[in-house]
Amino acid sequence: MGKFFSGPADVTLWDGTNGFYLLGYLADVEIGSKVLTHTIIDGNLRRYAVNYRLRAAMLQSAEEAITEINSTRDGTRQNIYLTKFDGLAVMSNVFAAAGHSINGREDDIVEVTAAGYNTVTKYKNLLGADGKFEVDSNSDGVADGWTDGASAASIVASHLSGGGNAQRVNLALSGDNFYYEVKAPFETARRLAASVYAREHTGLGTLDFTFGFKTLDTAGAVINTYADTYNFSAGQAQRVTKEVFVNEGQPVASVRLFVEYAGSGGEIRMDNAQLELGPLSDFKDY
Structure with missing residues (x-):
């Protein structure tokens, strides 16, 4: 899995039905991507999965965030915005799921997995x-x-x-x-x-x-x-x-x-x- 985003960011989910949901300012965001399948769609598009590792300590409520993603927004494609201090990254048209994971360094990490057909678009000029x-x-x-x-x-x-x-x-x-x-x-x-x-x-x-x-x-x-x-x-x-x-x-x-x-x-x-x-x-x- 290759890491193509890391660092602090405001993280927000949006879809046309549920509107905005601000996960909050997260001091340590890591995003990696890996190809789930090698199926070619329309000649040039691949299916991707993107894993978001968000520190639960930085969330107002980890359980609330997991419920919002897995229940309220389940089955609805999301845009996920990561707003940094020097640019914007957008995952568009993806499905999201969330859960807990534990490793030797942190007791509790909220891991959001977003799967869809689009890669991350990064902007310096928001236009x-x-x-x-x-x-x-x-x-x-x-x-x-x-x-x-x-x-x-x-x-x-x-x-x-x-x-x-x-x-x-x-x-x-x-x-x-x-x-x-x-x-x-x-x-x-x-x-x-x-x-x-x-x-x-x-x-x-x-x-x-x-x-x-x-x-x-x-x-x-x-x-x-x-x-x-x-x-x-x-x-x-x-x-x-x-x-x-x-x-x-x-x-x-x-x-x-x-x-x-x-x-x-x-x-x-x-x-x-x-x-x-x-x-x-x-x-x-x-």
Whole structure:
């Protein structure tokens, strides 16, 4: 069995029926994987099993966690989120089971076994490739993964030296906004950073906008907003950022990176958007 994850993390289960279940902050998480069968599915997918070894001492209630996984969530495919201080790992579409194990070093370990067809996906930029605005699958002018609440939006040529696409958004009216929301559950205080390379699109007018991120609870309600307002002159371009140490005192389920109207209408062009756990860093599309 190969180990491909270790260290401290907030561990959370989620499915569409039961919602979120936070196992808690675990100081010592180890994940190993092994192939259960060598059956090839659709030509390229293998069946995997992944063992999670979670220290019971770090759980609020080991017995409660075992009951939640084995009874409430039995037979329902889960997404399992491991939120570290510098990234996110997600096991998607897996079945989970839990039990006790004992060895010579620890008296009691809760071992969660997750079996499914997907491997772990690891993120540094929580937006992944969607932060590049390259793909608009339905040709509606809005890049995949993003939500448009603005007066108009379209895919345009990037203003960055690497070329490719960018996202144009017309922030003309009060309430106009454009955002990307991602599940990144955590309860432990941590640093988050949002950034995007923005430009006043037309080269003719000014642009006032607010940029930052919101934390949301398990019901989808906003807990807090962390943002700054920018005033761009005609054609102005810069990387705008918001970096905050977040300590909400309650579980965070999702984080929403956003841009919105801020008092004077205009058109913004955006590329290389990033939302990351940890301090601000150079752009990544993974």
